[in-house]
Amino acid sequence: MPPSEDQQTDELKKAYDAVCKKVLAEKGIIANILKSCVKEFEDSSIDEIVHHCIQGTPEVGTVLVEPDAGITRIQNVQTEDKSSTEGTVFYDIRFTALAPADGQPIELIINIEAQNDFNPGYPLLKRAIYYCSRLISSQYGTVFTKSHYEKIQKVYSIWICTAPTKAWSYTITRYSMKEENLIGQAEAPNSDYDLLTPILVCLGKKHYTELTGLLKMLNLVLLDNISSDSKVKTLSEEFKVTTTPHLEKGVAKMCNLSEGIEKRGISIGKAEGISIGKAEGISIGETRGETRGIVRSIKALMRKSGLTIDAAMDILDVPEADRPRYAEIIEKGIH
Structure with missing residues (x-):
């Protein structure tokens, strides 16, 4: 029995989502996201982030991890955490990055998610916080063991929302932990508590030419209906994203799938x-x-x-x- 129209559309959307994540996992695109959103990279160049900061090849939803089963985990390629008590959590893109801090490199565990549904039945921000929590708890047994909590690495979960509400359109919002003295003036090192940061990057309905910076780049890649050649050219010229066969192929496939979804949806x-x-x-x-x-x-x-x-x-x-x-x-x- 041939697949129904709905099934064919769902398959197109799944294929589009998969290609979208791979394009977002390009180091040049990640570098632009990090420079605009993550404070540790604000003073770094795109070239420096690409060649010296991003560790290994970012993994895109391909590695199965079972912390509760005692399976050895590889820090740079862990894209899914599965716990018998917490269910299964998939990471769209996950990688580690080194950033300068007081002249010494620090290691960050960073997760990037592409999200189409801004209202999935719960506050998206709470899910981002949950992802940060899992990124921290999953460090036990790999980054640190026993009581060596001093080795815990800071985590970021960056959510790229393509269809937010009007109030959230074209905003970038970062959340973090802060120290608050209720009595006295005690002061802990920032690195002891500033360990998790969820970030919401929200797009909207504008054309990329109306925007600047990271919002312009993401709008161009994810939303604008222009040729793949134009997208790749703009990424290269304006955002210093190296043109590779993988990037060209991915962007072209995104454009073709997007057109197919639109026609079938109509x-x-x-x-x-x-x-x-x-x-x-x-x-x-x-x-x-x-x-x-x-x-x-x-x-x-x-x-x-x-x-x-x-x-x-x-x-x-x-x-x-x-x-x-x-x-x-x-x-x-x-x-």
Whole structure:
């Protein structure tokens, strides 16, 4: 039995996500992320980060790790932590990096996640904090053993969100632990408590030419509908990302898969939109409960077909004058 339209679309999306993670794992792209987001790299050049800081080859969701089973773990390639009590956690991209601190190198364990769903049913920030916690706890048995907690390495979990709410669009937010004296003036070394940092990097609906810095680069790579040649050229000229056959192939595949997903989503969406609309009893402008039905239809179409809110409203023929109201209702529901 041939796969259904939904199954084919899901396979396209899985393939796109896999290629997306590999492109983001390019050292030149990682270097730009580190320089803009991680304070230890603020004064380092892209070239220095690429050639002297990033350790080994960043792994992309390929290594199975079972801490509770006593399996030996390799620090640079651990992309998944599996615990009998905590379930399974997959890391999109994981690697270690050396950064200068007081003239001495320090080792950081860094995790980068690409996230399409800004409202997966829980605060995304809490998941980022959980990932940081797992990155620390999984150091036992590799970075340190017994009571040598002084060897714990600082961790970062950087989340790149492609479809945040309007309030979060085009923001980069970093969270960290801080010392607070309640009584007296005791002072611990910053390195003893500044050990985990979640970061949210949020994009939006703008074209990359309207942006600057890291947001421009990520928007270009992940969201903009332009040729793969143009993307690679801009990455090389503006962001000092070395052009490699692997990068060219990855970006080209991303563009092809994105186009396929869009075409298939629109095709499915037209049929589903009509079906959903009928099921919800939608008749624009007729019933008192129309708003709830239309909102539910828009959200269902976005969820099932992977369309943007604007594309979903296009398919449902929502009048232009009514669109801001529905968009606002859906965004408020996201919070």
